[in-house]
Amino acid sequence: MVRKSLKVSSALELNDAAVCVQQGTTTELNLADYFRSNHMTLKTVTFATADEAIKAYESSRCDSYTTDSSGLYGERVLLNDPSAQHRAAGDHFQGAA
Numbered sequence: 001m002v003r004k005s006l007k008v009s010s011a012l013e014l015n016d017a018a019v020c021v022q023q024g025t026t027t028e029l030n031l032a033d034y035f036r037s038n039h040m041t042l043k044t045v046t047f048a049t050a051d052e053a054i055k056a057y058e059s060s061r062c063d064s065y066t067t068d069s070s071g072l073y074g075e076r077v078l079l080n081d082p083s084a085q086h087r088a089a090g091d092h093f094q095g096a097a
Helices: 026-037 050-058 069-076
Strands: 017-022 042-047
Touching: 017 026, 017 050, 026 042, 042 050, 050 069
Parallel strands: 017 042
Antiparallel strands: none
């Protein structure tokens, strides 16, 4: 998930981004694999719980937040002004317009 203000339309544009993620999860491993396989630099910001990670993202401590797809949509609806301010999807972010 990214803020629309970053004007990012693809995860491939997140080179050198700080990404909030819950530590010790498959998502954390998949995130590292994705960045490595695409020759991108990753700044992982890990948290013990998903709640801590999403709060850090919402407070702009990270450029992006990641978890599994259903979790992204579930977390997004809890954010302030979710559809106007945030995009969530896989490689290509929905609602890029």
